Amino acid sequence: MKNLLLIAYLDLKESIRANWFLIYSVVFGGLIALFFIAGITESQVMGFSGLSRLLLMYIQVTIIILPIFILVTTVRSISGDRDSHILEYMLSFPISLKQYYWGKVFGRFITVFLPVFMAMVFAIGYGAFKGASIPWNIFFLYTGLLFAMSSAFLGIAFFISSSVKSSEMALGLSFFVWIFLLAFIDIALISLMLQNRMSEELILSIAMLNPMEIFRVAAISLFDPELTVMGPVAFTILDTMSQGVFVLLSILYPVIVGVLFAFLGYRVFTKKDLV
């Protein structure tokens, strides 16, 4: 445990000093600042207003960019160290592969989750300072969703990172995963599938398997479930199961996906050549 925490701590310190972390934090913090500057909290569109609207906009942008940020910054964690022979030297010390791998996972999780979470905390803090009412239910749901989303893509990223030999290949694969999952939240694509008379169950199953789609539907589920902006699949999902069950599923499922992929990555890491 001591060595696991040591690895996590060192990974965290190394990440915080990296340029990508600065860009990552500026993007998410900057989004919130931009929304405040643009006066989104003062405007009202389709019943959304104040901090609720700001958080909703934040989460909708996050759905698109958070996965690719996590994938791109994390897939090189193991494969990059392997490429540059860092792994060869660091693993010449008596650290178990379990401690090394899971230490990296925990360190990296804190690095990717904290900026997106802190940006939201900043929004709540600034909103409270300006006298806006705080939508605590939305804040807690979005915290859970961001946690779940970070877990899912971090797990996938570590699986890719352990499985491929070079960091270029890892980067290419991470783009593919992102584009692939993004394609299946696209309402136009789903509409096309509907036009092609694919069964409703199949379309729903594909949508429900996609953590990005689950995240998108859950993010909007606290609002009016009949909103047209949700799209046909989201409407059907929320019509099929109760809001409470779906919210629980939307947090548990991506966490399970993340943990599963992280374990698969660990297995590959221990069974394949290390360098």
Place this chain on the structure above:
Amino acid sequence: MIETTNLTKKFGKTVSLQRVSVTFNKGDAIALMGANGAGKTTLIRLIMGYYHPTEGQVRIKGADPITERVEILHSVSFVPQLPPPIKLSLSELIAYICKSSGVDKELIFHYAHEMKLDIKPNLHKSFFTLSGGMKQKFLIAVSLAKESEIMIYDEPTANLDPKARDDFYRLIQSKEQEKLSLFVTHRIEEVKGIVNRQIYMDLGEITSDEAC
């Protein structure tokens, strides 16, 4: 201390190491030589437990370096051919080494000083920002401070000037009694004074193994 039996490593259809059986004992100081691609690094990586053998086995003090890597690596010091671009600062890297291996920090400073490397003003600097020679001296200081029974050096003097090479060989000579030292090298004349065994490899096989 180290015993390989019919050790074979293939990468796809390429055979990097072919049925190598060799024993290295305590007190051996070995120069491992051969042309590029002879299989020297593959052999070292199998001994270190980085590669899974395709066939055969490696035993270090009777244990498998893959399944019992933590216990084994307490007894092994390793210096790679090229210092890796580790982004941790020297103080962080020292913390990693001391906490994971129980190395005395003062010993690292001591051996660094012996290698004419002043660590203290550079503690806050990232390891990869140091010059090639400084990095190599630091890795050598760590390997000596670890006080391991088995010391493996893959071209350790490649980045060192002649004075630093002399310092390195002087320190090694003073430490190598009752230890097993393995030097991967292309320059036998440099290590001739400190080795007592020369092994030549070619095309993944040991072609000669002589005492000297």
